[in-house]
Amino acid sequence: MxxxxxxxxxxxxxxxxPIPAHLSFGQFLFDKFKKGGNKTALICAETGASMTYKTILQNSVNLATSLQKLGLKKDDVVALSSENRFEFIVASLGVFFCGGVLTTLNVTYSPGEISHLLKITRPKFIFTSPITAQNVHDCSEEFNFIQKLIIFGEYDVVPAIFYNDLIKTHVDIDGFTLVDVFGAQDTAAIMCSSGTTGLPKGVMLTxxxxxxxxxxxxxxxxxxxxxxxxxxxxxxxxxxxxxxxxxxxxxxxxxxxxxxxxxxxxxxxxxxxxxxxxxxxxxxxxxxxxxxxxxxxxxxxxxxxxxxxxxxxxxxxxxxxxxxxxxxxxxxxxxxxxxxxxxxxxxxxxxxxxxxxxxxxxxxxxxxxxxxxxxxxxxxxxxxxxxxxxxxxxxxxxxxxxxxxxxxxxxxxxxxxxxxxxxxxxxxxxxxxLKELIKYKGFQVAPAELEALLLEMTGIADCGVVGLPDEVAGELPLAFVVLQPGATLTSESITEYITSKVSPAKRLRGGVIFVDEIPKNPSGKILRRELIKLLPTNTISKL
Missing domain, CATH: 3.40.50.12780 (ANL, N-terminal domain)
Known part of the structure; x- marks a missing residue:
């Protein structure tokens, strides 16, 4: 070009x-959705159900008003753990309209990963769908800064407020005012990104x-x-x-x-x-x-x-x-x-x-x-x-x-x-x-996190995790393992152990290879390029 x-x-x-001078993502979306009116905005392919811009905006304004009554203030963090569904969009808009900070949680995260992210984002409220509700509820019990769980759907899978109740009270859109933000500095959302140190990091985006x-x-x-x-x-x-x-x-x-x-x-x-x-x-x-x-x-x-x-x-x-x-x-x-x-x-x-x-x-x-x-x-x-x-x-x-x-x-x-x-x-x-992250189907997998889990296993002396190239998935996590003398661990028992500890993307789908030692530099850093040279060239995809 x-x-x-x-x-x-x-x-x-x-x-x-050019971007709008008011520098508010919430105001930008509010104005766009208001102008969208009765035009169809979203359609669920599975059910054929649809929502217009006007309906989404009305529900979002109703929700924002309810959240404020529950005590949500500017800069408060609200977590959202859900698959793609209509409520996801409304909940996001509702948080933006309140000047809150949205953080989204991968629905496949293990309890350890959820707890880690709750610890670094410190949400006041959490929206959850039924498929993640139990995990989210169990993890939230350990944090006193989490005040409310709000659940999508019609069933009380866990003790929570119903989202459907929060959008019932009709609020006049024309009379609704969004909380003002300083867009160049104020955080709109905290999105997850895996770092080479292991667990996901919270990326603050304005x-x-x-x-x-x-x-x-x-x-x-x-x-x-x-x-x-x-x-x-x-x-x-x-x-x-x-x-x-x-x-x-x-x-x-x-x-x-x-x-x-x-x-x-x-x-x-x-x-x-x-x-x-x-x-x-x-x-x-x-x-x-x-x-x-x-x-x-x-x-x-x-x-x-x-x-x-x-x-x-x-x-x-x-x-x-x-x-x-x-x-x-x-x-x-x-x-x-x-x-x-x-x-x-x-x-x-x-x-x-x-x-x-x-x-x-x-x-x-x-x-x-x-x-x-x-x-x-x-x-x-x-x-x-x-x-x-x-x-x-x-x-x-x-x-x-x-x-x-x-x-x-x-x-x-x-x-x-x-x-x-x-x-x-x-x-x-x-x-x-340059980063050591493994990319499995677009998801980032940090070798250091898997190595730390492997080293917790009785019988493993040392280990190194790399990505096994795979045409469909990109890379499959594979572990090189050094056993302690007399240990009788099998590749199956090791992969099953990791599967029990991590979300699906992080499973050792590439398998386990037993070696006598893990190549390292003088400072003790694993030489992954040397391990990659030991990878099998002909493999069957294990998706």
Missing amino acids: SSVEIHNNVVYGPEEE HVNFLTLAAHMKYYLETSRKQKKHDVEIGLSLIPWFHAYGFLTNFSVMALYMEVVFLVRFDEVQYLETIEKFKINMTTIVPPLAVFLAKSPLVLKYNLSSLNEVWCGAAPLSSDIQNAISQRTGIDFIKQGYGLTEVTMACCVDLTRRVGSCGTPAPGMRIKVIDIQSGEQLGVGKEGELWIKSPLRMKGYAQDEAASNALFDSEGYVQTGDIGYYDKDGYFYIVDR
């Missing part, structure tokens, strides 16, 4: 997109971060529409909304009055039927879903011709898979994006057609590539760590100032931990990760 420039080995995105991302999404879509001369009116949302990727893309497209059809879970037939039935124009995917589109014989039985915007993120997508999808389905081109929660997700999107590239920097963004050894700022075609400067930069990690400070350089660049390079036109290519 001609709007991208390179100066002194720094790649600059196009001019920054109202301005969210408003900027919404402006960028509008820019990407409008630019693409002009290039391709097509309309994008109906979107499919499958990525979980508790994930920053799903959360931000969903709210951003709703603000553009796109009708959003959502799925609660991935089912191959239902996914394809939904695209065909609703004539979906746009969807966001992750690499495992791209592999399904590229290889499953089922795909050829459905008409997917309505799709004209397919964006892939969360992990790099191979050019082979990219091309295969286009050839099999007729979908013109799968756009790759690159981002991280610490920079409010989208840093680059490929708006042209450069296979293998994740695109050019977002508006107002600067990216430089730094040599890992020398710290030198690198030029075209040279691989190094990507450093990013942008209005999308997070405020910091909740309860972890040291980790926040370590992430930023003196000029305000975020050190991403991702290895890549850019070409002469400013297009970026991600080739590796």
Whole structure:
């Protein structure tokens, strides 16, 4: 794109997109939903039920008023643990309207992970759906700062206030006033991101971060529409909304009055039927879903011709898979994006057609590539760590100032931990990760967390965890284990133990390999590259 420039080995995105002067993400969404009126906003693919912008806004205002009566004040944190459902959107808006801080919890988190996040986010209230209610209730018992549990649905799975009761009292929308915020500094949400130290970190994102991302999404879509001369009116949302990727893309497209059809879970037939039935124009995917589109014989039985915007993120997508999808389905081109929660997700999107590239920097963004050894700022075609400067930069990690400070350089660049390079036109290519995180189906898995759990097992002397490459999942967590003399542990007993301790993404699906020693450097750090050399080359996917 001609709007991208390179100066002194720094790649600059196009001019920054304007955002509303009031700098409130809640006010932005309130105004958009009010204008949306009786237009359909959300449709549940499973049930066919739908909600208009007007109904969502009314429920959100009713809820916000009830939350304030319960004692919710500006800057209070509210947690939300739920699968994709109508109440998720209303609860999020209600919290924003009160000037509260929203934090979302992955519904597959183990009790240990939930407790950790509750400890660092300190929510006053927790919204929960029935599928996570018991875990959330049990974990919340140990924290006296949690005052209320609010449950979706009609059954008292655990002692809690019913969400349905909180939205009953009708409040006049025209007479409702949102709590004022200082958007450049006030936190809108705390989204989860795994760090190399193990357990998830709480990434504090401001109202301005969210408003900027919404402006960028509008820019990407409008630019693409002009290039391709097509309309994008109906979107499919499958990525979980508790994930920053799903959360931000969903709210951003709703603000553009796109009708959003959502799925609660991935089912191959239902996914394809939904695209065909609703004539979906746009969807966001992750690499495992791209592999399904590229290889499953089922795909050829459905008409997917309505799709004209397919964006892939969360992990790099191979050019082979990219091309295969286009050839099999007729979908013109799968756009790759690159981002991280610490920079409010989208840093680059490929708006042209450069296979293998994740695109050019977002508006107002600067990216430089730094040599890992020398710290030198690198030029075209040279691989190094990507450093990013942008209005999308997070405020910091909740309860972890040291980790926040370590992430930023003196000029305000975020050190991403991702290895890549850019070409002469400013297009970026991600080739590796400096971070030791394993990417399983787009979820980040920290080896250090699994290693700590393994070392708790009687009979294990030492261990090292790496990612086993897998075409469908990206990587499968695999453990190299050194047994203590006389120990009789089996690979099955070890994998079963880990399965009992962690959420599904962190299971040792790659298996266990017994070794005599774990290679380490003089300071005791595991040399994972040496372990990777010991990985089997022919494996069966264990999804």
